[in-house]
Amino acid sequence: MKTVVVLALPDLIAFDLATPIETFGRVRLPDGRPGYQVLVAGPDDVVDAGPVRLAVDHGLDAVDRADLVVVPGRNDSLRPSPPAAVEALRVAAGRGTRIASICVGAFTLAEAGLLDGRRATTHWLAADELARRYPSVRVYPDVLYVDDHDVLTSAGAAAGIDLCLHVVHTDYGAAVAADASRLAVAPLHRAGGQGQYILRNRPTARAGALEPVLAWIEANAHRELTLADLAAAARTSPRTLTRRFTEATGQSPMQWVAGVRIRHAQELLETTDYTIDRVASQAGFPTTSNFRTQFQQVVGTTPGAYRRTFHS
Structure with a gap:
């Protein structure tokens, strides 16, 4: 003993x-x-x-x-x-x-x-x-x-x-x-x-000046986005936007977009019976394969396993 x-x-x-x-x-x-x-x-x-x-x-x-x-x-x-x-x-x-x-x-x-x-x-x-x-x-x-x-x-x-x-x-x-x-x-x-238990990309106090573009990303993450699109929405240059994002969030603008898409996918997996293909598409991922890869890397498990754990 x-x-x-x-x-x-x-x-x-x-x-x-x-x-x-x-x-x-x-x-x-x-x-x-x-x-x-x-x-x-x-x-x-x-x-x-x-x-x-x-x-x-x-x-x-x-x-x-x-x-x-x-x-x-x-x-x-x-x-x-x-x-x-x-x-x-x-x-x-x-x-x-x-x-x-x-x-x-x-x-x-x-x-x-x-x-x-x-x-x-x-x-x-x-x-x-x-x-x-x-x-x-x-x-x-x-x-x-x-x-x-x-x-x-x-x-x-x-x-x-x-x-x-x-x-x-x-x-x-x-x-x-x-x-x-x-x-x-x-x-x-x-x-x-x-x-898999972490809520991704919730704005922090340091991100106050970025709130308008963060809100824009929330509403448009399902679209095909580029850094130029984000800079245009923020009315600044890509270089300046990247610097501001790094200072405020520790991430690049496109990393933030990926995190928002992952969180949207988590919400869909939790609350709907959509197929994995449909979840990937609605969350803004270009392909289901890309979605599965990014989800595994960020959340640490597969979309299917996540759904089995958290689906209500």
Whole structure:
């Protein structure tokens, strides 16, 4: 039996705490024995978790006997972590203990220096901030989880279940993991990454001056468009428009158009029974093949798989 220690730090996200407790705590081996002992540990006896306060049974010394330490996210991901917890993580990692984070718990791992030079992920809304604050971390914002040897990170919320089931599969094999996935009422493997949950190309505050042309793109993305068409709509030169787009959105004008078309296609896949050919045409893609390729690259899954997940 392996020991999992879940860290309970101040301002804890309760869902992130419950995910490893429930997923690992219900794992049973073929002979009926539990696969994991799950302990909750932290620097304080009581921890705030949103609207509730939770009693913590174990101190940080429990980390010393862990096979895996899981760090849930906190509501304020930029709040400094307790120094004692950061040091406990560093010591555990130094002796080869596996360390995992759920959602924005990746910020605590990065704060401890455990993600330096590694691949990692976090909730897509926080990915840019993680990359900005910790430039040595190779952030992959579109995946559900990253297994970088002895350090693992997951995206937001339910992606923590994906990570936990992956750990079970690694520790005990497919049969035990499949049984755990049934108990969690979650698939053992989900098609695509968290890219499929991201709303593409929503205007930001920095894009204020571009709002007229952004609105024009929304209304005309289904047409065959060129950079010259966009510049004419914006009443400026292609060069100036490209510079303004890059400064405001980090994308070229045509990349923005592609993102709008992808979002329109997502809406059609969610709300209609149109064929894939018709979705591609109405969203503005020149061919169905081009649509499938771009959709896979941007969203991380196929149009058909996306529809099966999100169609209402």
